[in-house]
Amino acid sequence: MSREIQWRRKWHPDLKACPWQALEAGGQNFLVKTKFSNDSCEIMITDLVSFWYEHLPETTLRKRxxxxxxxxxxxxxxxLDHIKLTVERPPRGTTHITEHTPGGDHREGEGPRFLLRIGSQLAGMPFTWNFVCRPVTDLVASDHLTKPLMTMVSELTRxxxxxxxxxxxxxxxxxxxxSQGARPSRKHYKTVPYDEVAFFNSMLDSKDFEEQVKKMGEVAFNDANRELYRHIMTKHAWLNWSPTKGKAPQSLDDDESLNAGVNTGSSIPSWTNRIPPSVISSGESSPASSPTKSPSKSPVSAGSRTPDDSPVKNVELIRRQALERRLEQDAKKQEKPKKKKKMAF
Structure with missing residues (x-):
């Protein structure tokens, strides 16, 4: 399995990777993208001239x-599921109204706003929702639309x-x-050889070309292109990912241990580090301090040694196992009185 596949399985897409889609509101065409989680949502909307954005955490959502x-x-x-539906796949009867506000007296937090008012029905009851968006910088607009569109054009050309x-x-x-005598079984199956110049000119003269120019990209984000946008932004995130940024596990090669909850940096000492010094022979160093031995080896793996092991190591193994059994017996003895007291009570 490649590192990219492993990364994709752990990566949580952000708003940048969410594709745009068309939205008609107040008789005007917009592009909108959203990202919803269990307790928050983000939205960005544009008329291809200005861009607005809002992020709603849980507390703001509940208040609104x-x-x-x-x-x-x-x-x-x-x-949240209902709000997402009214934006991405509006049911019949859903209304979208937009409103621009200049920002009044320009106090702190009082800037120009873009309001998207949504009216719908939730479980048979009227439900109203407002997105109150603020303008975003040109850099954000470029990262979310201009650069991805340029990449899409390049990829489609390729x-x-x-x-x-x-x-x-x-x-x-x-x-x-x-040349070998084969003939098509139907006349309409026959085609003329492809000619790049003739094809290009025929596309320019077609009625569909005129319709596309009239729409000026309104349907650019159809299902196929939305999926292409998603793939482009996912690949872009992978190419710019770095383990030092803390956005993914430091080592993708240790996925199994991470998924299993193994913490290699745990502060809990292994059983070998709990052995009293008196049990360890004076001729050997402690397993915890020896750089050539792993402190996390279990008694089972330690017992599977070759016949070439020295007698000193075998004696040490027996002592450790005896100590483990003694510790288990002491723990059981301490638990018995507690159980009796519960039964008596």
């Missing part, structure tokens, strides 16, 4: 729910070139079949 919908009682996760190579090879294959 109480202010806008005091009669609604539902788990927070249920309400894919088109690869498809043209395949088509040309197919034409060569068909010519070879025809």
């Amino acid at each position: 729910i109480q202010e806008l919908n005091p009669s609604v009682e539902a788990p927070l996760t249920k309400i 894919r088109q070139a690869e498809l043209e190579k395949i088509i040309l090879l197919k034409d060569t294959e068909i010519e070879d079949y025809i």
Whole structure:
């Protein structure tokens, strides 16, 4: 398994990796992206001129729910699922209204705002929700839309070139079949050889090209391109990931031990470090202080030695095992009185 696959399984995508989608509100077209968790949500919205953003932690979410919908009682996760639905796949009857506010007297926290008001039905009851977004910097807008779009154009161009190579090879294959006497079973199956210039000119003259220009990218984020955007941003995150940033486990090679809850840096000493010095022979150093021995070896693994081991090491092993059994017996003796006292009570 590659390191990238291991990283993808542990990586939690942020808002940057969430694709854009079209949203019509107040008779105007917008692009919007969202990220929801069990107790928070983020939203970014743009009209391709300005960008606005809001992050709602749990406390702010609960406060706004109480202010806008005091009669609604539902788990927070249920309400978040509903808000997400009204933005990403609005049910019939959902309304979206936008409002710009200049920011008034410019006091602290009072800047220009963009309000997205959503009206819907939750379990048969009216449900209102407002996103109160603030403007974001040009750098954020570039990272979320401009650069990803440029990358998408480059990738789609590369894919088109690869498809043209395949088509040309197919034409060569068909010519070879025809030279051997093969014929298509239906007339409409017959195609003309691919010509790049003719194809380009036909696309420019087509009615669909005119429609795309009229829409000016309104449908750029269809299902296929949204998935492409997601893959591009995920790959970008992987290429810029560094173990020193603390956004992923320090060692992806130790996934199994991490998943199993093994803590190599635990402050709890292993059983070998609890052996009294009197039990350890004077001719040997403590396993805890010896750099050539592992302090975490269990008695089972320590017992599986080769016949070439020295008698001193075998005696030491027997002493350690006897000590472990004695410690277990003492622990059992201490537990028995407690049980009797419970029964008597």
